[in-house]
Amino acid sequence: MADQRELEVLYRRGYSRRQFLQRAAALGISSATALSFLAACGPAATPAPGATGAGGKPAGADGPVKLTFFVYVGANQGVVPREVQAEYMKANPNVTIELFEGTNAETYPKMVAARKTTPDQPLINFGYFNADATAKGDVDDMWESLDPANVPTVSNVYDSFKRKDNKGIAWGMVGIGLMYNTDNVKSAPGSWMDFWDPKFKGRLALSNGNHYLSGLVTTTRALGGKESDAAAVDKAFKLISDKAKEGQIRLFFLSNDQVKQPMIRGEVWLSGWFNSSVDIWANQEKGPFGYAAPKEGQIAFTIYHHIVKGTSAAQKYHAEKIINMLNDKQWLTRYCNLTHSIPVAKDITLDPDLANQEAFKTRNIEGAMQLDWPTLAMKNADWNERFNKEIVAFVK
Known part of the structure; x- marks a missing residue:
């Protein structure tokens, strides 16, 4: 059972066949056991390094994938993430999403500490990060670039809020x-x-x-x-x-x-x-x-969605799909209205009592x-x- 659990963890990380066998051996798991596990998972687990399946889906993305999703606690900030979590897991039963609730101030140092000990197993795979945490992450090279093919909502963001190399997507401020x-x-x-x-x-x-x-x-x-x-x-x-x-x-x-x-x-x-x-x-x-x-x-005290480096290709693929859902007009509108956040994406319909406030007017968002x-x-x-x-x- 212990070997099975270890192999499932390796599989979820989307390694190539060679990488999978090397890491299994490093854990003391025999080649025969590892090969039997791969055979049971099917051919999607064993492409050449860097290869992807149909639709740009990476190795392991159709197998069991576990993600840790950082969300803010309180003030309705967990409502939409839970709704998206439930909808995505229903549509993708191979994916498990666990929420990690807290603040960036307390969580980011833990992410840095985890990276030092287990760089390929980050504490958080993706989630919400404010301007301060984002700046620290830039210095620490913490963030993955998002693939616009999987996160087309990056095109909806006002130009002044777009990130170089798509290292995260600004959604609000x-x-x-x-x-x-x-x-x-x-x-x-x-x-x-x-x-x-x-x-x-x-x-x-x-x-x-x-x-x-x-x-x-x-x-x-x-x-x-x-x-x-x-x-x-x-x-x-x-x-x-x-x-x-x-x-x-x-x-x-x-x-x-x-x-x-x-x-x-x-x-x-x-x-x-x-x-x-x-x-x-x-x-x-x-x-x-x-x-x-x-x-x-x-x-602009901007808030972003980021994917953390060390996240596997399979995890990144699903994290990008979830981030795209969170930035879809339907979900982003709901989140901003629930939390009184200022959207930095175009064509978000706010409740009238928010939309009429100075901070929410388009000229004050674009000119922030x-x-x-x-x-x-x-x-x-x-x-x-x-x-x-x-x-x-x-x-x-």
Whole structure:
């Protein structure tokens, strides 16, 4: 039984006959046992390396295939993945899909650790990954390129969200824009530079640690620079430091409540925040919150579907088919409406209460600001040190 289970695992990975026999031998399984197993599975298990069957289907794709699918937990984020999981397994009874629920922050380090010990048996085969995890995966060479023949929905994605070499497909985003107090601000702000408008003196809240919310990156961009341009970042640091000395900044926050509660009390009138949270606080909790997409663009905190390297050819084939289902208009529309996510694919029909929000308008999706997330990750510690010395130190 142990040999049988080991052979099934090898078979699901879609190896060629030679690779299959070599790996079986490495596990102490006799050639006779391995050959008998292959014979029972039929000819689809034994093509030459790299060969595929009809329709581009790789070796082993018709045999038993097991996939681990990473999905987000809570807030209706598991509804559509479970529906797609059930439908795909019904249509493909040889495929088993197991859900792995959690957050990218806690799961990605586990994926890296698993890759070091078992590179051809990844912890996750495919799933949902945000901009931060995607950037880390780019640095770590974690992602497979998707085959457009199996994922034709890549053509539906707005051009500004398309990935080089189809290393993943962007399906949605959370917008980061201007959150303002509607009791005290009657005309919606329109620019990231409104942070420094005298009318918000002493009423501005900034993040201390996340520089896409601290004013540093948005000011750099609004002044025409980029995160990778040291001179442009220095210019933004100086402007913010000067404004801090003038009393422009009311407070710094590290958590949701540290920006939410002061705005409810009217102590803070302006900040940068996520459209999804502002939506809930304004429309469900009836708080004094408004959201505006700045003229320079709301920040695109993009979310992707990726396939992890180390996934076998047979697994990749089925993962691509599932990803294509998830990005089909029917399923993507349902997911975005359930989770209040902003789609980055064309012709997605949103519920009217979402479609009418600023963050969801086509011009604000296509014109969203695409940050250099790897540079943000690399520079974060240095920028934090400077931010505390040059800015935080002058806010009393």
